[in-house]
Amino acid sequence: MAKTINEDVRVVVGIDFGTTFSTYAYAHKENKNDIFVNDDWPFYGRYKTPTALLYDEQLKLLEWGFPALAGRQRKKKNLHWIELFKLCLIKSIKRPTLPPGLSFKTAISDYLRKLGDSIKETLESRWPGLKFFRQVLLVLTVPAEYDNNTIAIMRECALNAGLIKTKESPYLIFTTEPEAASIHCMRSLKEYELKIGDSFMVVDCGGGTVDLSTKILLKGEKLKEAIEQNGEECGGSFVDKEFLKFLGKKVGRLAVEMVSKKHYGDLQYMIQEFCQFVKIPFTGKSEGFKSYELDLEQICPVIKQYVINEYKEKMEEDSWVVTIEFNDVRSMFDPVIEKILKLIQNQFGEDCSAMILVGGFSESKYLQSRIKNEFGARMNNKIYVPPQPMVAIVKGAVKFGLNQEVIADRILKWTYGSTDIRTDLGNNVFSRMIKKGTRVSVDEKVSRVYTPVSKDQMKMGFDLYTTNRDNADFCNDPHVNLLGKFSINVPDNDRAILYSLCFGTEIQATATDIESGEKYETTFELDI
Structure with missing residues (x-):
């Protein structure tokens, strides 16, 4: 496009x-x-x-x-x-x-x-x-x-x-x-005292994933990628999973599993109670923290039928109330936050000038404080949370749609290639067209010329494969995936065909008969 x-x-x-x-x-x-x-x-x-x-x-x-x-x-x-x-x-x-x-x-x-x-x-x-x-x-x-x-x-x-x-x-x-969050935050960079040529990292902390993107600010309100984007499954919902592990220690893991299997709505109701009264207000500071009493008879009564043996005796003794203390909550957050801190550390470049936290989970005061304590000195305390961080992504998506030229280039996450010889029988040799880690401008093309390999060949087949490695031997290697294939007519078997890939918001693959100018075009999703 x-x-x-x-x-x-x-x-x-x-x-x-x-x-x-x-x-x-x-x-x-x-x-x-x-x-x-x-x-x-x-x-x-x-x-x-x-x-x-x-x-x-x-x-x-x-x-x-x-x-x-x-x-x-x-x-x-x-x-x-x-x-x-x-x-x-x-x-x-x-x-x-x-x-x-x-x-x-x-x-x-x-x-x-x-x-x-x-x-x-x-x-x-x-x-x-x-x-x-x-x-x-x-x-x-x-x-x-x-x-x-x-x-x-x-x-x-x-x-x-x-x-x-x-x-x-x-x-x-x-x-x-x-990337969308980076675009949204771009106009705030002057407020953050960033200048042309400075790089900044956006840490998008969502419910399921935490995604990182480091961009360099260019003239004309454009951005280029500093290093490859990265992400991991360590968003806010994984704190909820740690809460269920904690609950399992109180009522038995089997009881939690049975409620999840047979009474999912009741389980999720309990999780929302935890989020509203424990997870969201948690600041990581013991001062002012009040223990929370989770009354299972009131919040999730169906769980009682699955609690057995010593767990049942203890819960009856406690009137089916689970008390959640400060250290309990911190132990639910810490495994998730440690993954986020490690992810950020691995993303760091030498010249990163600022960090911007966006996404719903970034509103967590405890997460903010852990990130600032870990990286504040290194960033000269330039770690920011913009107003309404939960809408930074969706607003950035609109801005990108209005002006896709805002992204000057990207770094490819995959190596792209095709089969080496194009006949109807073909073979599985992988021929690399462009290597992962290559910086490509938006709408940049890479091309290769092919000719028919036999006199009676009436068609030429073209395909596109990806691999997460720098190269591959064969197209059927386990790490190689087919994106798609197509074919074009070749009425004269001595004609040369130009096969091109154009990297925009999607990959446009074009096979052009150099003599006649006849084209066949198709598009594939660009893993950006």
Whole structure:
């Protein structure tokens, strides 16, 4: 897609589909500075709604967002509360359990469909007659660690959700969450006393992942990548998992597992109580901390039937109240925060001038203090939390959609290549076209010329593979993945074909008959 939005587009919508909370923002291209974050969510007036779904026994979607959580303890049986399903896209962690018959793609598509309905209704009320599929550009943010296949799944889900009409639609583009946050924070850099040539690190602390991006400020309000983006699964929801481990020590691990399996809504209700009264207010300072008494008979009575043996005796002695002390809470945060600190340490460059914390989890006072204590001296205390850090990503997504030229270049996360000889039989030799770690300007091309290998060859096949290594021997090596393939006609077997890759917000692959000028083009998701 071109670097600037096409003439048909009137409105840009940024979509922050998060692990625990989601939202969207929008702006008209004639008023680029007026970016509106939706705050018209049921029950709450804040800027996000939970990434949650409620299904009935037949897996019919009943509610989404806040309403899906409002009735957690309904007496009706066989309801399915679904949360954290975005984590199913990450292969390196244990996937959340979903009801039998419900795939994570269906859950994501269902959620995006409802979010899309809200977007369409909002835009129609603001600009009646706006043609959604022709005059609206959607910018969907993704974690930095998503690979090409995962981004392709998100595009598939967006299609199933009715956000786009075709899978290859140019009206949906992607950017990473930390890159979007970097763009949003760019105009605050003068306030942070950064000048042209300085680099800054954005630490996006979300519910599921923590993503890092280090950018260099250029002239003309542009950014270039300093080092490759990085991320890991250590967001705020993992503190919730530590809370469940703590609870398991009080009532028995089996009891927690049974409630999670048979009474998921009750378990999540208890987690939300923990978040509201313990996790969110926690500052890491013992002064002023008050012990919290978790009354299981009131908050999660179904758990009692699964508590046995010495755990039951102790809980009956304590009247089914679990007391959470200061050191207990700190022990829930610390394993997660240690991972974040290590992630930041590994991202550091020698000349990083400032650090900006964004995302919902960045609002944690304890997390802020740990990061500042660890890196404050090294950063000359230039560690900042902008106003409303939870909306930095979605606003940055809108800004990126309005001006994609703001990103001057990126560093490739993957090595790209193709098969070495292009015949109908072919072979599996991997031929590298560009190496991971290479800095590429937006819309930069890499090309190679191929000719038919036999006199009777009527077609030439082209493909594109990726690997996380510098090179590969064969295209069927375990670490090599196929992005896609296509073929073109070659009426004369002595014709040369120019095969080019163009790295924009997506990879555009082009095969051009050099003599006739005939072209075949296709696009692949760029893992940015």
